[in-house]
Amino acid sequence: MKKLFSYISKILLNPIFLGCILIISILGGALGAASSASLGFLSAPFAYISIPSETLYVFKGDSFLINFFNRALTNTFLMSLLGIVVLLIISKIATQNMKIIPSGIQNFIEFVIEAMYNTCKKIAGEEKGKIFFPLVMTIFLFIVVSNWIGVLPGTGTIGRIETAEEYCHHQKEKNNLGHDVDFNIYKRNGNLSSTLFGFGAAQYKIKSSDPSLFNHVNNEICSQDWLDLEFEKAKQIKAEELSTNNFDENYQAGILVPFFRGANSDINTTLALALCAMISIHFWAFKYLGLFGHIGKFINFKNGPINFFVGILELVGELAKIISFTFRLFGNIFAGEVLLFAMAFLLPLIGIIPFLGLELFIGLIQGLIFAMLTLIFATISTVEHNSDEH
Amino acid sequence: MEGDILNIGAGLAIGLGAIGPGIGIGMLGAKAMEAIGRNPEAVGTIQTNMILGIAFAEAIAIYALVVAILIKFV
Numbered sequence: 075m076k077k078l079f080s081y082i083s084k085i086l087l088n089p090i091f092l093g094c095i096l097i098i099s100i101l102g103g104a105l106g107a108a109s110s111a112s113l114g115f116l117s118a119p120f121a122y123i124s125i126p127s128e129t130l131y132v133f134k135g136d137s138f139l140i141n142f143f144n145r146a147l148t149n150t151f152l153m154s155l156l157g158i159v160v161l162l163i164i165s166k167i168a169t170q171n172m173k174i175i176p177s178g179i180q181n182f183i184e185f186v187i188e189a190m191y192n193t194c195k196k197i198a199g200e201e202k203g204k205i206f207f208p209l210v211m212t213i214f215l216f217i218v219v220s221n222w223i224g225v226l227p228g229t230g231t232i233g234r235i236e237t238a239e240e241y242c243h244h245q246k247e248k249n250n251l252g253h254d255v256d257f258n259i260y261k262r263n264g265n266l267s268s269t270l271f272g273f274g275a276a277q278y279k280i281k282s283s284d285p286s287l288f289n290h291v292n293n294e295i296c297s298q299d300w301l302d303l304e305f306e307k308a309k310q311i312k313a314e315e316l317s318t319n320n321f322d323e324n325y326q327a328g329i330l331v332p333f334f335r336g337a338n339s340d341i342n343t344t345l346a347l348a349l350c351a352m353i354s355i356h357f358w359a360f361k362y363l364g365l366f367g368h369i370g371k372f373i374n375f376k377n378g379p380i381n382f383f384v385g386i387l388e389l390v391g392e393l394a395k396i397i398s399f400t401f402r403l404f405g406n407i408f409a410g411e412v413l414l415f416a417m418a419f420l421l422p423l424i425g426i427i428p429f430l431g432l433e434l435f436i437g438l439i440q441g442l443i444f445a446m447l448t449l450i451f452a453t454i455s456t457v458e459h460n461s462d463e464h
Numbered sequence: 465m466e467g468d469i470l471n472i473g474a475g476l477a478i479g480l481g482a483i484g485p486g487i488g489i490g491m492l493g494a495k496a497m498e499a500i501g502r503n504p505e506a507v508g509t510i511q512t513n514m515i516l517g518i519a520f521a522e523a524i525a526i527y528a529l530v531v532a533i534l535i536k537f538v
Contacts, residue, residue: 124537125537401527401530404530405529409529439515439519442515
């Protein structure tokens with residue numbers, strides 16, 4: 075068994091083998107597809123990049139719970155629930171049979187938690203560190219776990235095809251018309267479709283430019299006939315290009331709605347985290363400084379007009395903290411996702427591997443930064459500051 | 465035509481927006497290396513603070529990136 079393992083690893087790490095994979099990936103990817111029609115056998119259509127998270131299911135009904143929460147189950151929300159489940163399972167396994175001298179996963183979890191606990195106590199002091207620690211650690215674990223499960227293969231690539239007609243209908247409901255969307259042609263395989271490994275890929279795109287698609291015939295949004303016509307044309311062109319005619323009813327035009335998408339690539343998740351962090355920070359500030367002690371930092375009449383304006387600037391700074399918390403995490407994770415899409419499109423087999431490593435690193439660093447900034451802001455805002463001294 | 469100008473705008477947004485943070489991160493890294501060279505025992509503290517500083521500088525590049533993404537895709 076061990077011999078077989080070392081044999082396999084020898085093959086995988088062989089430079090000739092790696093070179094072959096590189097050449098295959100270059101020929102099979104977008105570069106090959108651009109140079110010759112017969113190449114590009116591995117290329118998947120470039121994934122549709124949407125900034126809002128895609129809706130998987132809309133709850134119907136009129137009960138209080140449904141009205142209170144969002145009606146739409148989005149793929150990023152599903153992913154954050156998955157992250158919570160993963161965390162629950164890990165903590166259950168780690169605490170199943172605890173020993174005084176820890177080993178295995180219990181040891182690892184204790185190491186992580188102890189490192190963060192010591193950092194908290196070092197930065198915020200013995201007493202406050204204990205109070206800030208739960209929130210800081212929760213933020214860290216949630217962000218890191220949801221970032222890491224967001225780079226697993228299958229996120230963003232496996233999903234349902236939203237047909238062109240359906241897409242236009244949704245856009246009309248949201249009153250969000252006039253976009254230029256490239257619909258890909260996908261092979262239908264039941265309800266499931268996938269762009270993974272180029273499965274079901276057909277590279278021809280129906281380009282919908284406004285206003286021809288959205289206000290086509292008599293102001294009727296997205297007339298079915300027009301879409302069908304355009305789709306037939308696209309299929310014909312593609313079939314001529316490949317000199318085959320294997321496009322039958324199993325192909326349809328649309329965009330891929332992935333089932334899973336990294337939780338922090340949705341701006342709502344990061345905004346929620348930022349609001350949680352900032353509300354807790356202000357709660358602690360009120361607790362330690364008192365009502366007037368904390369408000370006095372922002373609305374300050376005592377030390378002349380300059381300090382009054384400094385106070386106003388601090389108030390703006392508090393809002394800027396929320397915005398920078400939100401956009402730092404969202405921007406990093408979303409840009410990472412787009413980067414992975416682009417690399418999977420350009421160099422299908424091999425190009426994505428170094429960037430997966432980069433994404434894992436960025437996921438960890440962003441979680442650490444969010445947690446540390448929460449800790450530091452909490453520490454700063456609970457310290458009484460004496461403006462008389464300088 | 466409009467799409468071309470949008471593409472140029474998106475490229476300029478991230479390209480120009482990355483200059484400042486690039487300089488900032490370079491200076492942070494250089495100073496941190498200098499500090500580690502002078503006082504190798506303080507590697508841990510210096511590294512943590514450097515990463516925090518880089519995060520602040522990087523946030524500005526991320527704003528530019530978000531603007532570029534908004535121009536390109538929304």
